[in-house]
Amino acid sequence: MKTRKGNVDVESGVFFTVIGVIALLLSTRYPFGSAARMGPGFFPVILSVIMTGLGIAILISGLRTKKPVFPEAFDMKSLGAVTLSIVLFGVLLLRAGLLITVPLSVFVASFAQPRVNWRKTLVIALAITAFCWLVFIAGLGLRIPVLPRI
Amino acid sequence: MDFVNNLAMGFSVALSVQNILYCMVGVIVGTAIGVLPGLGPLATIAMLLPLTYALEPTSALIMLAGIYYGAQYGGSTTAILVNLPGESASVVTCIDGHEMAKKGRAGAALALAALGSFLGGTVGTALIASFAPVLATFAFNFGPAEYFSLMVLGLVAAVTLAHGSLIKAIAMVVLGLLLGCIGIDVNSGVPRLDFGMLELADGIEFVAIAMGVFAFTDIVMNWRKEDSGPVEAAKVTSLMPNREEFRKSWPAAVRGTILGSILGLLPGGGATLSSFASYSVEKRLSRNPEEFGRGAPAGVAGPETANNAGSQTSFIPMLTLGIPSNGVMALMIGAMMIHDVVPGPQIMTENAPLFWGLVVSMWIGNLMLLVLNLPMVGLWVRLLRVKYDIMAPVILIVCLIGLFSIQNQAFEIYLAAIFAVVGYLFRRMHCEPAPLLLGFILGPMLEENLRRALLLARGDAMTFVERPISAILLAIAFILLALVLMPSFRQKREEVFAEEEA
Numbered sequence: 001m002k003t004r005k006g007n008v009d010v011e012s013g014v015f016f017t018v019i020g021v022i023a024l025l026l027s028t029r030y031p032f033g034s035a036a037r038m039g040p041g042f043f044p045v046i047l048s049v050i051m052t053g054l055g056i057a058i059l060i061s062g063l064r065t066k067k068p069v070f071p072e073a074f075d076m077k078s079l080g081a082v083t084l085s086i087v088l089f090g091v092l093l094l095r096a097g098l099l100i101t102v103p104l105s106v107f108v109a110s111f112a113q114p115r116v117n118w119r120k121t122l123v124i125a126l127a128i129t130a131f132c133w134l135v136f137i138a139g140l141g142l143r144i145p146v147l148p149r150i
Numbered sequence: 151m152d153f154v155n156n157l158a159m160g161f162s163v164a165l166s167v168q169n170i171l172y173c174m175v176g177v178i179v180g181t182a183i184g185v186l187p188g189l190g191p192l193a194t195i196a197m198l199l200p201l202t203y204a205l206e207p208t209s210a211l212i213m214l215a216g217i218y219y220g221a222q223y224g225g226s227t228t229a230i231l232v233n234l235p236g237e238s239a240s241v242v243t244c245i246d247g248h249e250m251a252k253k254g255r256a257g258a259a260l261a262l263a264a265l266g267s268f269l270g271g272t273v274g275t276a277l278i279a280s281f282a283p284v285l286a287t288f289a290f291n292f293g294p295a296e297y298f299s300l301m302v303l304g305l306v307a308a309v310t311l312a313h314g315s316l317i318k319a320i321a322m323v324v325l326g327l328l329l330g331c332i333g334i335d336v337n338s339g340v341p342r343l344d345f346g347m348l349e350l351a352d353g354i355e356f357v358a359i360a361m362g363v364f365a366f367t368d369i370v371m372n373w374r375k376e377d378s379g380p381v382e383a384a385k386v387t388s389l390m391p392n393r394e395e396f397r398k399s400w401p402a403a404v405r406g407t408i409l410g411s412i413l414g415l416l417p418g419g420g421a422t423l424s425s426f427a428s429y430s431v432e433k434r435l436s437r438n439p440e441e442f443g444r445g446a447p448a449g450v451a452g453p454e455t456a457n458n459a460g461s462q463t464s465f466i467p468m469l470t471l472g473i474p475s476n477g478v479m480a481l482m483i484g485a486m487m488i489h490d491v492v493p494g495p496q497i498m499t500e501n502a503p504l505f506w507g508l509v510v511s512m513w514i515g516n517l518m519l520l521v522l523n524l525p526m527v528g529l530w531v532r533l534l535r536v537k538y539d540i541m542a543p544v545i546l547i548v549c550l551i552g553l554f555s556i557q558n559q560a561f562e563i564y565l566a567a568i569f570a571v572v573g574y575l576f577r578r579m580h581c582e583p584a585p586l587l588l589g590f591i592l593g594p595m596l597e598e599n600l601r602r603a604l605l606l607a608r609g610d611a612m613t614f615v616e617r618p619i620s621a622i623l624l625a626i627a628f629i630l631l632a633l634v635l636m637p638s639f640r641q642k643r644e645e646v647f648a649e650e651e652a
Contacts, residue, residue: 009315012579016321023328026343030335036609040335040342043597047328054321061317071578078374079574082366082546083567089550090563105550106543112373113539124540128547140201142555 008069009062016055024048078112085109097145098137102129156506157279163507164514169212172205176213177515180220181523185228185533189541190238191221192584193368195481196360197545199488200552207489208504212511214485218478219271219461219512222421223519226263226454227530231256231384234534239421239457242429246442246449251384258391259450264524266403266455271516273407274414274462278469278509286470286495294602295613299623301596304473306627307416308588310634318581323589329354330593337601349561356484356590358562361549362569363576363583364477370574373542386527395447402432402452410459415466420476424460425453462512469493469505472595477584480591 027048033039062068085108092101106125110116136142163169183194195214202210225240230247243263250259292300309319332343333353344350391399409431410424432452433442442449464475465482472493474480486493497505523530553562576583607613615621 008578008580012318012321012581015575015579016325019325019328023343027331030340030342031338034609035604035611036607038337038597038601038604040338040340043600044328044331044342047324047331051321051324051328054317054324058315058317058321069580071580074578075370075374078370079571082370082373083570085546086366086550086563086567086570089547090554090560090567093550093554093560093563102547105547109369109543109546110539112370112542114374117539120539124543128543131544132547132551136551136555140204142551143558144551144554 006068006071007062007065008071009058009065010068011062011071013055013057013059013062016058017052018055020048020050020052020055024052081111082109094145095149097147097149098132099129099146100148102132153280156283156502157510159503160279160506160508160510163208163503164212164511168206169209169507169511170514172209172213173216173511173515174518176216177220177223177519177522179213180217180222181224181227181519181530182533183217184221184224184226184240185530186224186536186541187228187234187534189368189545190364191218192360192477192481193365193545194221195478195485196357196365197549197552199357199360199481199485200556202485203488203556207486207491208507210485210489211482211504211508212515214482215465215508215512216515218482219458219515220519222454222457222461223264223267223523224530226267226450227260227523227527228534230259230263230450231386231527231531232534239425239461240454241422242425242453243450245429246444246446248384249443249445250447250450253445254385255391255395255445256384257386257389258395258447260386260527261389261391261524262395262399262447262451263454264520266399266406266451267458268516268520269403270407270410270455270457270459271462271519272513274411274459275509275513275516277411277463278466278512279506282466282470282505282509283498285466286498289471289495292495292619293617294599294606295617295620296623298596298599298603299614299620299627300471301473301592301599303623303627303630304467304471304475305585305588305592306630308475309585310630314580314582316634318579319585322576322581322583322585326586326589326591327593327596329359329586330590331597336594336598349559353594354565354590355556355562356587357556358553358565359569359590360481360484360587361553362566363573363586365545365549366566366570367573367577367583369542369546370570371577372538375538389524391447399447399451402428402448403455405431405435406452406455407459410456411463413456414460414463414475416475420464420478421457421461425457428452428456458516465508465512469497469508470495474588474591477587480584480587483591 027041027044030041031039032041032045085105088108089101089105103125106128110121137146183189195217222239225235226243228234229240229243230251233244233248235241235244247259305323309316309323332350334341334351341351406428409428413424413427414420429449429452432448433439464479467473467475468479468482474483483493491501550563553566556562573583603613614624
């Protein structure tokens with residue numbers, strides 16, 4: 001086991017502060033208006049200021065605490081597998097159609113498991129593909145391409 | 151007799167063949183996901199939302215509501231039989247429910263839970279029917295200042311009652327409000343914070359956020375765990391509770407109903423809070439508190455009744471004021487908006503059949519759950535054998551197809567991918583995602599009411615404290631915040647939630 005390090009409050013403090021500052025920079029480009037006539041920038045600017053303030057407060061409380069809460073180890077493999085599978089689905093569906101995209105996405109997402117039983121994954125992928133075709137194409141009649149466009 | 155007429159209208163809507171069917175589908179799906187650990191009502195409703203676009207709004211809402219309260223029933227079944235809470239509201243049911251099951255009283259515990267749930271659900275539904283119109287009449291006098299303060303109160307209450315760090319929950323709400331700003335500003339027509347993407351002109355699709363931070367993040371978090379092997383379920387023999395168990399349970403169920411109904415009304419309340427509150431009340435009131443944790447029937451009946459009552463009454467602020475009290479209610483508001491139904495006091499007049507049909511269907515749904523579930527316990531337990539390595543890809547693909555079908559484009563899928571990563575970061579940083587969804591849903595309304603209130607007051611922010619109703623609402627919000635920040639209360643709150651997580 002690796003030693004656990006990090007601090008959830010410091011991390012989230014930085015996260016909220018960064019988001020707050022970015023939002024503030026983006027929102028100040030829109031007319032602020034006045035309280036009586038709020039411009040499109042009014043609400044987002046106020047929110048970004050609050051967000052930045054909260055982020056800094058969380059960060060400070062995280063830095064001052066004596067008992068930091070450790071975050072869980074970052075599981076790049078599981079997160080990567082699922083995210084890649086989602087993006088792949090988006091890229092492929094219109095081009096390659098349902099019958100190719102669904103099993104591929106299931107296959108990629110399977111890497112999120114600690115151990116993969118490939119035979120089982122293949123069966124599951126095929127079953128889900130059949131299920132999707134039955135429910136969404138044959139049943140609900142969604143306008144989704146089934147086969148690749150040639 | 152308006153009330154009778156309204157109920158009659160409700161029955162005629164809810165008893166149409168189509169709506170009965172959707173109600174049944176809803177409660178069955180709800181029970182199923184309540185049984186299955188790793189799939190909760192939030193993720194399920196997000197997953198099924200796009201598929202309801204084609205339905206009639208009333209049927210869609212009846213089905214989605216059924217999923218929510220059905221999950222409460224399913225959750226208690228696994229809590230009692232396998233000591234596995236299928237759903238967060240049934241965590242406390244595990245304690246005494248499973249102990250009863252170990253003593254061979256599994257059937258009795260299930261029956262108590264089901265009867266209690268039915269009692270809570272019935273009273274909760276009756277409360278909606280009688281209380282919602284009153285609240286709506288009251289809310290008709292609300293101007294933009296009152297609405298703004300009400301939403302502030304709603305958000306404050308939601309975060310003070312949510313678990314985990316308060317300040318992070320507030321930050322999540324603000325982040326949700328900011329995300330709600332994305333898209334064309336309705337007043338000036340200026341596209342805001344859209345990073346130059348045309349697809350964001352109408353704002354972020356909220357289904358993409360919900361699926362990303364709930365469904366997809368759940369998959370990442372759960373799928374990497376090792377399979378724990380088959381589960382052992384307690385045997386169910388007789389379903390009848392004996393006289394002794396009845397005697398101990400009914401006062402708990404009555405108290406649970408009252409407690410749940412009140413807590414469900416509160417923003418941030420709902421099923422989970424109600425069941426925890428009921429358990430601690432029963433333990434404190436009991437003449438022999440040492441029974442609790444060793445199979446006390448009151449420890450099953452109380453919380454189970456309370457969580458159902460709470461899940462029903464949490465519909466009241468959602469329907470009449472448009473204020474979601476928890477994540478599921480935020481999704482319900484989203485579902486209504488998709489169908490151009492705006493929740494708020496006008497719903498009783500503009501969408502009367504929808505409102506009364508939904509209310510009556512909830513009672514019918516509770517009845518269905520009682521009749522369907524007790525005899526089918528064995529079947530539900532068998533669902534537990536479904537492994538997560540089958541469930542995860544099914545959830546994933548159904549969500550993805552749903553996302554695609556919203557606009558028949560891939561953009562929403564990419565958005566959801568981003569929110570899956572963000573959702574994972576939230577979990578890692580111990581930030582609860584539900585307040586973000588509440589902020590996102592309320593954001594545009596909050597801004598609009600702020601704008602109008604300030605316009606009417608010529609820019610004078612004192613309007614919010616000069617108008618009495620608005621001042622009272624803000625005062626309550628302020629007191630809530632102050633209470634939570636007080637050291638003694640803060641400690642207590644952390645204890646309660648630490649217990650919940652254990």
